[in-house]
Amino acid sequence: GRTLWCQMFSEPGAGSDVASLQTKAEIDGDEWIVNGQKVWTSGARDADYGMLIARTDWDQPKHRGISFFWFPMRQAGVEVRPLRQATGDARFNEVFITDARVPASNMLGELNRGWWVLQTALMYERAVMGGPIGRRKGQEDSKESLDPESEASAPAPDLSLVDLAQ
Numbered sequence: 001g002r003t004l005w006c007q008m009f010s011e012p013g014a015g016s017d018v019a020s021l022q023t024k025a026e027i028d029g030d031e032w033i034v035n036g037q038k039v040w041t042s043g044a045r046d047a048d049y050g051m052l053i054a055r056t057d058w059d060q061p062k063h064r065g066i067s068f069f070w071f072p073m074r075q076a077g078v079e080v081r082p083l084r085q086a087t088g089d090a091r092f093n094e095v096f097i098t099d100a101r102v103p104a105s106n107m108l109g110e111l112n113r114g115w116w117v118l119q120t121a122l123m124y125e126r127a128v129m130g131g132p133i134g135r136r137k138g139q140e141d142s143k144e145s146l147d148p149e150s151e152a153s154a155p156a157p158d159l160s161l162v163d164l165a166q
Helices: 114-129 160-165
Strands: 005-008 024-028 031-038 049-055 066-072 078-083 092-103
Touching (some): 024 049, 031 049, 031 066, 066 092, 066 114
Parallel strands (some): 005 049
Antiparallel strands (some): 024 031, 078 092
16 A cells, blocks of 8 residues: 655744744653644645654754654544635645654654754755756756656655665
8 A cells, every 4th residue: 555645844823934833742751742733734634644843852943953753644633624725625734733642763863953854855855846957967868858757857866865764
């Protein structure tokens, strides 16, 4: 089977200042207890996991003290509500998190260094969605690589996230 993911970065009241997030994660043994709210989360209703950023140290400057987690979505304490648009469409969601748990082993990267993991994830997303800008140095354009329907046109991904997870 497939595992579905969503991104849990944006929060109400934060606007474009993602680092001002209020969702918090507090350590409890070998788990983190998470409380907060995310918004504009596409795919949350069907997701098995969310890529979640949460504040883990309030005493750090704004861009520090944030950690990045692979967050299990199908658990008590996670409520997903659709955001209906004027068209009636509901592709986006609000996610309310109340005392939900995430294993400490699901932290990606170092404690309080989630901002840098997030930046890598966003760069990867931009490269994948942005077309052939991510081609490896020295790779020649071929007829297939210029055809947007061809898999050969996909950019070569930066696998930094995979390296961090190992």
